[in-house]
Amino acid sequence: SAVISQKPSRDICQRGTSLTIQCQVDSQVTMMFWYRQQPGQSLTLIATANQGSEATYESGFVIDKFPISRPNLTFSTLTVSNMSPEDSSIYLCSVEVAGGRTGELFFGEGSRLTVL
Amino acid sequence: GQNIDQPTEMTATEGAIVQINCTYQTSGFNGLFWYQQHAGEAPTFLSYNVLDGLEEKGRFSSFLSRSKGYSYLLLKELQMKDSASYLCAVGDYFRDDKIIFGKGTRLHILP
Numbered sequence: 001s002a003v004i005s006q007k008p009s010r011d012i013c014q015r016g017t018s019l020t021i022q023c024q025v026d027s028q029v030t031m032m033f034w035y036r037q038q039p040g041q042s043l044t045l046i047a048t049a050n051q052g053s054e055a056t057y058e059s060g061f062v063i064d065k066f067p068i069s070r071p072n073l074t075f076s077t078l079t080v081s082n083m084s085p086e087d088s089s090i091y092l093c094s095v096e097v098a099g100g101r102t103g104e105l106f107f108g109e110g111s112r113l114t115v116l
Numbered sequence: 117g118q119n120i121d122q123p124t125e126m127t128a129t130e131g132a133i134v135q136i137n138c139t140y141q142t143s144g145f146n147g148l149f150w151y152q153q154h155a156g157e158a159p160t161f162l163s164y165n166v167l168d169g170l171e172e173k174g175r176f177s178s179f180l181s182r183s184k185g186y187s188y189l190l191l192k193e194l195q196m197k198d199s200a201s202y203l204c205a206v207g208d209y210f211r212d213d214k215i216i217f218g219k220g221t222r223l224h225i226l227p
Contacts, residue, residue, distance in 0.1 A: 033214070035217075041219060041220075042203055042217045042218055042219040042220045043159065043203065043217040044217075045214060045215075045216065045217075048212070048214065056212075092158065101161070101164060102147060102164055102166070102207075103147050103149045103161075103164050103205075103207050103213075103215055104161040104164070105151075105159075105161065105215060106161075107158035107159050107160075108158060109157070109158050110158060
């Protein structure tokens with residue numbers, strides 16, 4: 001298993017500002033992902049955070065808007081840039097653990113962002 | 117691409133049985149997953165099916181038919197704590213086995 005700490009847990013942000021979310025895992029993991037969950041919706045994959053190289057983004061998400069870092073095997077950040085009210089959402093860090101069950105993702109508690 | 121369909125909401129009674137259906141279309145099927153998410157909490161893994169048939173785990177069972185692109189999650193002896201959203205998800209080997217989620221089914225349990 002894996003224990004994932006995300007911060008901030010919630011924040012209220014002004015339009016046009018940027019916010020960085022941190023994700024710390026208590027063990028080395030093979031894969032780290034960032035998901036978004038808008039109110040009443042399911043999880044949408046933003047990108048895969050790759051250690052030491054650029055993240056792999058899903059369709060509809062771009063690096064300029066959602067820059068991601070992963071400097072080592074246990075830590076990653078997601079920045080939501082130039083925020084607008086449409087970015088109000090819960091952002092979740094997720095990992096796959098080496099030797100874990102196939103497809104078993106562990107999630108952080110999420111960071112709930114409200115953009116005014 | 118992928119398309120995952122499941123009912124938006126369901127209601128069932130404590131002690132009863134409920135079946136949540138999921139249909140999917142994907143180009144590179146590599147597993148069907150069910151996750152549970154309580155309101156305000158992170159999703160947690162429930163089950164994984166990659167071969168046809170039924171996988172039973174306590175009160176929860178998951179079924180897969182690959183030829184029909186169909187799965188269901190069966191919850192028996194429902195308890196109030198089973199009130200949650202249930203997310204159907206598929207892995208796609210054409211997308212590096214990434215897990216893609218459906219919109220989820222919100223299950224309400226009545227006493």
